[in-house]
Structure formats: C-alpha cells, structure tokens
Amino acid sequence: MAQATIGNSEFDRDTAIRPRVPGEGDGGAPGTTAYDVDLSEGWTILGAVNGGYLLAVLGRALGAALPHPDPFTITAHYLTTARSGPAVVRVQQVRTGRRLSTGQASLFQFAEDGTEVERIRVLATYGDLGALTDDVRTTAKPPAMPPLEHCLGADSVPPHLVSELTGRIDLRLDPATANWIKGEPSGRGETRGWFGLADGRPADALSLLLAVDALPPTTFEMGLPGWVPTVELTAHVRRRPAPGPLRVTVTTRNLAGGFLEEDVEIWDTEDRLVAQARQLAVTPRG
Incomplete structure (x- = not known):
C-alpha cells in the first residue's frame, strides 16, 4: 500500500473543513468565518471524540482563517463531550500583526431539539514556523527509549482497551511505562512511546496537535x-518535525482533589523538541 502524504491521508480527509457562504446560516457574529465539518467515528474512544483530533480540526480552521500558516500556541477548553457526526466551527480573528496573528474558534454540534451545543472553545496564536531562527538554548533532553521494534504495539493492548482511535495511529509504547498492560502498574505517572499515523502520513504542525x-x-x-476527560489543554508547537516517528513523553507529578496534570514533550528524529503541552484532566473513579 502506498504511503499517505500530507494533504492525501485519512487524517487530512477527517479534519477537512468546508467554508460556509457568509450570511447563509453561519450563525456567527460579524467577522466570523464558519466551516462545516464531519467528525469521524474513527477518532473516538468509547464513543467520545478524541481531544487531540478535535484540536487538529479547529487548528485547521484557524489556519484557513488567519493570515499565518502554523499554530504556535493553542489553548482549548473542553466544554461538553463531542460525538462523531456533523459539526460547525466558527473562527474570529482577534489580532493580526506582521509576525503573529491570533484567533478564537468554537466547535458546535446539535442537540436532539436542533439547538446548538458548544463542545470546545480555543484561543490560538499563529505564525510561520519556517521563519524561526536556528538559535536553540535548552536544558531539555530527548527521552531514552528502546528502539521502535522493541516497544509494544496495539496487539499488546487488552482488547477491552482497544478503541477506534487505536486503528488510526501507529503507537509503540515503551515497556518500562506500560506495565499496566500486564496488570502490574508501577504507580509512576509516566507514559512514553513512538507515535506516527497508521497510514504513514508524515508528521507536520497540524498532526502534532493530535499527538499531544x-x-x-x-x-x-x-x-x-x-476515562480521563480533559478540562483544558494548551499546546505549543516549536518546530516542524523531521521525517520519521516521533517520541512522546507524558508525565504527571501531582494528582490531587480529583484532578491531575499531564505534561507532554514531543521529539523528532533529529532530537529536536518540536511540541510541548500541558492539560488538566479529571481523575478516573477507578
């Protein structure tokens, strides 16, 4: 099977947006750009649409509406659970400058009585990743992980934990942080793994929003x-990733009061930190 390309892949088709003609039922305030989208069932977990996939959908709409191409930072508040099916994304420009532009966007679906329900609201700043300087001063280090072929794929995951999302991504977990698979969790708040899309589509700034x-x-x-529902998630895209699988680390240092944080780092094959994220989520009830 031929490897998918950026612009011609399942991910691109399932995050595709269709602009509405202004004034034809877009329902937004003046200056709003509205898009129709079909949220695919293929990116769901227990019937709920994955938060990273939603972030990528809104990220694509923001990139279409703003004058700069790439997400630099995007903060999302998850208001209600999104399900597969039709949705509307509305984008408003907040500020446009020479180097950066800022916009806000919301995704809506429809209740049984036809009223709109807001699922997610984001505020984002966009720029041009290709215009960044090469000056890097960092103490961050890429994670030490076994080679991809020595990590655990989807066939190692218990069947009751396999979701529709599982078939859309190529995820190989570091065995040292996947003891839960054999029923012996270590108690440490850490997960590491190699990440790619199942059809081989190369990573770009937009797919990093899924990966976080x-x-x-x-x-x-x-x-x-x-289930660990996300309350808020902020992602920073730092570089366009080099070709090849990504290394992703997720850590939690503080679980308290029924909530926890997850800090994410994503590294490319050239040992560059290409994305970071932090989210606040609800602790599962066990």
Whole structure:
C-alpha cells in the first residue's frame, strides 16, 4: 500500500473543513468565518471524540482563517463531550500583526431539539514556523527509549482497551511505562512511546496537535483505569518535525482533589523538541 502524504491521508480527509457562504446560516457574529465539518467515528474512544483530533480540526480552521500558516500556541477548553457526526466551527480573528496573528474558534454540534451545543472553545496564536531562527538554548533532553521494534504495539493492548482511535495511529509504547498492560502498574505517572499515523502520513504542525493527546493516560500506569476527560489543554508547537516517528513523553507529578496534570514533550528524529503541552484532566473513579 502506498504511503499517505500530507494533504492525501485519512487524517487530512477527517479534519477537512468546508467554508460556509457568509450570511447563509453561519450563525456567527460579524467577522466570523464558519466551516462545516464531519467528525469521524474513527477518532473516538468509547464513543467520545478524541481531544487531540478535535484540536487538529479547529487548528485547521484557524489556519484557513488567519493570515499565518502554523499554530504556535493553542489553548482549548473542553466544554461538553463531542460525538462523531456533523459539526460547525466558527473562527474570529482577534489580532493580526506582521509576525503573529491570533484567533478564537468554537466547535458546535446539535442537540436532539436542533439547538446548538458548544463542545470546545480555543484561543490560538499563529505564525510561520519556517521563519524561526536556528538559535536553540535548552536544558531539555530527548527521552531514552528502546528502539521502535522493541516497544509494544496495539496487539499488546487488552482488547477491552482497544478503541477506534487505536486503528488510526501507529503507537509503540515503551515497556518500562506500560506495565499496566500486564496488570502490574508501577504507580509512576509516566507514559512514553513512538507515535506516527497508521497510514504513514508524515508528521507536520497540524498532526502534532493530535499527538499531544494520543497516548494512553498516565493514570493507567498509576493503577487508575477509566476515562480521563480533559478540562483544558494548551499546546505549543516549536518546530516542524523531521521525517520519521516521533517520541512522546507524558508525565504527571501531582494528582490531587480529583484532578491531575499531564505534561507532554514531543521529539523528532533529529532530537529536536518540536511540541510541548500541558492539560488538566479529571481523575478516573477507578
């Protein structure tokens, strides 16, 4: 099977947006650009649409509406659970400058009575990743991980934890942070793995928004199975990734009061930190 390319892949088709003609039922305030989208069932977990996939959908709409091409930072608040099916994304420009532009966007779906329900709201700043300087001063180091072929694929995951999303990504977990698979969680709040799209599509800035929320939650390795709904997620895209699989690390340092944080780093094959994220999520009830 031929490898998918950027612009011609399942991910691109399932994040595709269709502009509405202004004034024809767009329902937004003046200056709003509206897009129709069909949220694919292929990116769901237990019927709920994955938060990283939603972030990528809104990221594509923002990139279409703003004068700069690439997400630099995007903060999302997840308001209600999104399901597969039709949705509307509305984007407003907040500020446009020479180097950066800022916009806000919301995704809406429809209740049984036809009223709109807001699922997710984001505020984002866009720029041009290709215009960044090469000056890097960092103490961050790429994670030490086994080679991809020595990590655990989807066939190692218990069947009851396999979701529709599982078939869309090529995820290989570091065995040292996947003891939960054999029923022996270590208690540490850490997950590491190699990440790619199942059809071989190369990574880009948009797919990094998916990758920041694609690994199993750290709570699995902490011995807390169950759904971990995201409350808020902020992602920073630092570089366009080099070709090849990405290394993703997710860590939790503080679980308290029924909530936890997950800090994410994504590294490319050239040992560059290409994306970072932090989210606040609800602790599963066990």
